[in-house]
Amino acid sequence: MLCNNKSLGEGPRPNSTLSSYLGGDSRRASTSAGDTSSKASPRTLNTFFGVMVPTILSMFSIILFLRTGFVIGHAGLLQGLLMLGVAYFIISLTILSICAISTNGAVEAGGAYYMISRSLGPEFGGSIGLMFFLAKVCACGVYVLGLVEAILDIFGQDPGEWSVGMAQGVRVLPQGYWFSVLYSSVLLLLCLVVCLVGAHIYAKASFITLLVVTVAILSILISPLLVGPRHFSFTHTLEHNHSITHNGTYTGFNSSTLANNLAPGYSLDYSTNRVMSFSTVFAVMFTSCTGIMAGANMSGELKNPSVAIPKGTIIAVLYTFTVYVLLFLLTSSTCDRLLLINDYGVFQRINVWPPFVIVGVYCASLSAAMCSLIGASRILHALAIDQLFGLPLAPAAITSQSGNPWVAVIFTWALVQVLFAGQLNVIAGLVTVFYLLAYAAVDLACLALEWASAPNFRPTFQLFSWHTCLLGMLSCLVMMFVINPVYSSASIVLLLLLLLFLHYRSPTSSWGYISQALIFHQVRKYLLMLDSRKDHVKFWRLQVLLMVANPRSSCQLISFVNQLKKGGLFVLGHVQLGDLDMLPADPVQQQYNFWLSLVDKLGVKAFVDLTLSLSVRQGTQHLLRITGLGGMKPNTLVLGFYDNSYPEDYFLQDPAFLDLPSLQAHFPPVRHTESPRSLQPEEYVGIISDAIKMGKNVCLARYFHQLPPEGKGMTLKSRDSMDTIDVWPFNLLSAQGSGSFADVCSLFLLQMACVLNMAAGWRKARVRIFLCVEAESGDQGWLAKEERFRDLLGKLRIRATIKIVAWDSVMRMLRGTDPTAPPSVSEEFLNKVNLLLKEHSSTGAVRFLYLPGPPADSSQSQQYLAQLDAITQGLGPTLLIHGLTPVTCTEL
Numbered sequence: 001m002l003c004n005n006k007s008l009g010e011g012p013r014p015n016s017t018l019s020s021y022l023g024g025d026s027r028r029a030s031t032s033a034g035d036t037s038s039k040a041s042p043r044t045l046n047t048f049f050g051v052m053v054p055t056i057l058s059m060f061s062i063i064l065f066l067r068t069g070f071v072i073g074h075a076g077l078l079q080g081l082l083m084l085g086v087a088y089f090i091i092s093l094t095i096l097s098i099c100a101i102s103t104n105g106a107v108e109a110g111g112a113y114y115m116i117s118r119s120l121g122p123e124f125g126g127s128i129g130l131m132f133f134l135a136k137v138c139a140c141g142v143y144v145l146g147l148v149e150a151i152l153d154i155f156g157q158d159p160g161e162w163s164v165g166m167a168q169g170v171r172v173l174p175q176g177y178w179f180s181v182l183y184s185s186v187l188l189l190l191c192l193v194v195c196l197v198g199a200h201i202y203a204k205a206s207f208i209t210l211l212v213v214t215v216a217i218l219s220i221l222i223s224p225l226l227v228g229p230r231h232f233s234f235t236h237t238l239e240h241n242h243s244i245t246h247n248g249t250y251t252g253f254n255s256s257t258l259a260n261n262l263a264p265g266y267s268l269d270y271s272t273n274r275v276m277s278f279s280t281v282f283a284v285m286f287t288s289c290t291g292i293m294a295g296a297n298m299s300g301e302l303k304n305p306s307v308a309i310p311k312g313t314i315i316a317v318l319y320t321f322t323v324y325v326l327l328f329l330l331t332s333s334t335c336d337r338l339l340l341i342n343d344y345g346v347f348q349r350i351n352v353w354p355p356f357v358i359v360g361v362y363c364a365s366l367s368a369a370m371c372s373l374i375g376a377s378r379i380l381h382a383l384a385i386d387q388l389f390g391l392p393l394a395p396a397a398i399t400s401q402s403g404n405p406w407v408a409v410i411f412t413w414a415l416v417q418v419l420f421a422g423q424l425n426v427i428a429g430l431v432t433v434f435y436l437l438a439y440a441a442v443d444l445a446c447l448a449l450e451w452a453s454a455p456n457f458r459p460t461f462q463l464f465s466w467h468t469c470l471l472g473m474l475s476c477l478v479m480m481f482v483i484n485p486v487y488s489s490a491s492i493v494l495l496l497l498l499l500l501f502l503h504y505r506s507p508t509s510s511w512g513y514i515s516q517a518l519i520f521h522q523v524r525k526y527l528l529m530l531d532s533r534k535d536h537v538k539f540w541r542l543q544v545l546l547m548v549a550n551p552r553s554s555c556q557l558i559s560f561v562n563q564l565k566k567g568g569l570f571v572l573g574h575v576q577l578g579d580l581d582m583l584p585a586d587p588v589q590q591q592y593n594f595w596l597s598l599v600d601k602l603g604v605k606a607f608v609d610l611t612l613s614l615s616v617r618q619g620t621q622h623l624l625r626i627t628g629l630g631g632m633k634p635n636t637l638v639l640g641f642y643d644n645s646y647p648e649d650y651f652l653q654d655p656a657f658l659d660l661p662s663l664q665a666h667f668p669p670v671r672h673t674e675s676p677r678s679l680q681p682e683e684y685v686g687i688i689s690d691a692i693k694m695g696k697n698v699c700l701a702r703y704f705h706q707l708p709p710e711g712k713g714m715t716l717k718s719r720d721s722m723d724t725i726d727v728w729p730f731n732l733l734s735a736q737g738s739g740s741f742a743d744v745c746s747l748f749l750l751q752m753a754c755v756l757n758m759a760a761g762w763r764k765a766r767v768r769i770f771l772c773v774e775a776e777s778g779d780q781g782w783l784a785k786e787e788r789f790r791d792l793l794g795k796l797r798i799r800a801t802i803k804i805v806a807w808d809s810v811m812r813m814l815r816g817t818d819p820t821a822p823p824s825v826s827e828e829f830l831n832k833v834n835l836l837l838k839e840h841s842s843t844g845a846v847r848f849l850y851l852p853g854p855p856a857d858s859s860q861s862q863q864y865l866a867q868l869d870a871i872t873q874g875l876g877p878t879l880l881i882h883g884l885t886p887v888t889c890t891e892l
Helices: 047-059 062-066 068-102 112-120 122-155 177-197 199-226 255-260 278-289 296-301 305-334 337-342 355-386 391-397 406-420 424-428 430-452 466-483 485-505 514-529 555-564 589-602 616-626 661-666 681-693 744-758 781-795 808-815 827-841 858-872
Strands: 230-237 243-250 544-547 570-577 607-613 636-640 697-702 724-728 766-773 801-806 846-850 878-882
Touching: 047 199, 047 305, 047 355, 062 068, 062 122, 062 278, 062 305, 062 355, 068 112, 068 278, 068 296, 068 305, 068 337, 068 430, 068 466, 112 122, 112 355, 112 430, 112 514, 122 177, 122 355, 122 406, 122 430, 122 485, 177 355, 177 406, 199 305, 199 355, 230 337, 243 337, 255 305, 278 466, 355 391, 355 406, 391 406, 430 466, 430 485, 430 514, 466 485, 544 555, 544 616, 555 570, 555 589, 555 636, 555 744, 570 589, 570 616, 589 607, 589 661, 607 616, 616 681, 636 681, 681 697, 681 858, 724 744, 724 827, 744 766, 744 846, 744 878, 766 781, 766 827, 781 801, 801 827, 808 827, 827 846, 827 858, 858 878
Parallel strands: 544 570, 544 636, 570 607, 636 697, 724 766, 724 846, 766 801, 846 878
Antiparallel strands: 230 243, 697 878
């Protein structure tokens, strides 16, 4: 009789995935350092040898020989068949996903890792791939130790109680912990030699192995016809060295035996001294159903993968299901419950020739161990070639001249060897949990592909839907926790840590990201639902188009607007001057990647929109009209200020940009003394007029190069309580002065200040609102206006400090000595206003000023710009704002 192996009874059976990874990795034209040139494996395997044989071998393991009686003895025939049906239902759902993905294109070496990584991206694929590798390493160790214990049961010295009722073997092998390690090392060395010589040896022997296992199963099926009733006695040692003896009976086919075995009879398991339950027995039985990806992993060697994988996998699963059902019926009809629950090796006891079962166990264990070693090495090789984990796995990419990844094989062998010296039973339970997690990831990949509705997802296998994918994924996750909640939780934590690690490393790939397809699908759907006709002032958001001539001089402004947008749309716009009729190709298309790299480097949440036009004004019109989609279109235009100063090159100041020669080379140097202007004053003012005609708010930004940058890779300066956001909510160039504090433009300024104050870097800053009044006029009406303004701020929930500024002398300068004459904006008046602003707002971190409307006559453009330049001269970061949109609401 075979020795009891607790790791087989308690822990799940790992997936003995036949090495589909046989031969070289043919999916890449070039590899990493060393002799990494992989030769393409010839596609010579048909459906039977390439899919059916490996899948059947993977699902016919030592569980078939040693735990079938255990399941029937505790669960009974009815619940046993229920468990079998549920288990095969779960794996069948995953098989549908495997067939769908594998028939949507060529699946190369790497198996589940290749499918998941190419569908869900490198982070998810690399995480699952590494866990899949570890699962196969543990599986190899479990199988080798199981084979050693089975050998020692027959050939080991001092068999003890297990010799009761058994034919004596040639017991010459000494037993003990270190002897077990020695025997395991010898068997593992045999597997290593086969893998180093060539995985094709195992591929050729797989059919012979299947024949041997099939003969062992047939011997079990025909034994009741040739073996008469027998009685057996068993002595087991329980806790505190307490021994107990049971008597079991083999009755042959008997209706009474079948009737007694129909109902469940959960009792104490003699190997673990624990009372079994539906979940514990189901967990043991479910481990025999893993291994379903063995055929799909052979896709690189299959003549016609799109036909062989679905056909071969489904036939193999139906075949194994039929055999399990027959064995369940045979066992429940011929053996009483005491025999089944007290002897794992019942098939050997009742066999017409017991060595049939022994040879079957040996072949199944050795085959599973060898294929786990081969499979693990191929996964490691695939991970190394994809360079997801960097230098630590780089040597595993080295292959021999025939394409055999010998370094990965040796590395895997060494890792399994290390496990022999540890407590392998502690981690053996992780194996099936890892496999189920990988199967759930395959279902997730198929579900994502189906939900993304990508036109290129056209699998030839059509017997699936998103319902089967979702149900399969949930079923695998549930089964993980049924088998072992602790290990399942630990595996998910490990998966998350690996995801974070790979995300932090940001591996680049050209595989395509299913997340992008899903995002596109969902964004399109929600953009259609975003109806601009349903806009309401309560839910108004700032949606900005920031025109950037050269990002070298605009980085601080880009970062500032990124904070100012407060969850709204942010688009960087740029106009490339040129005529497409005179050019061989559109130069704009080649620039997008550089602008996107700039956005990533600055760490801003912005889109990029570029256009080609004969003039900056015409290009800006294009962008104002066509930028955005549906209800997400810019409502505010932000421009840099037009003056005669020469901008600073931020790229030369920040060390982070010095390490990016591609950006340095792409964006031209900033404007200097000999550079001609590409934009004239009339055209600049015309852009402002165009935006106002289109109903867009306009902001002119000046001196924002003085702000410290706030973005990714840069020093983030958080504002403190000493910083202020200063708002001057009235037209400083108008004779009306502060006559109205609550027009649309003034309220827009207040809203902008409030939004900025809500940004992360500006929350500690204080908002100051400056009200200019003529206190010397004797008219005390400004006091009532101030009170009404305070009430308005309360209704708008704006927390701010109101500062009263007397500007009688400024207004006298504007009106002149003749009160009947029209007001004249003199240079002296502009300088006086500038001094007033400096006096009260010089310490502000940023200032929001009222932007007067542009002149209708283009000949006055230079005068208009000169006035704006005069009042903002030397102020520091200032935003001149002309608001057209009602943005405040006092309603709930």
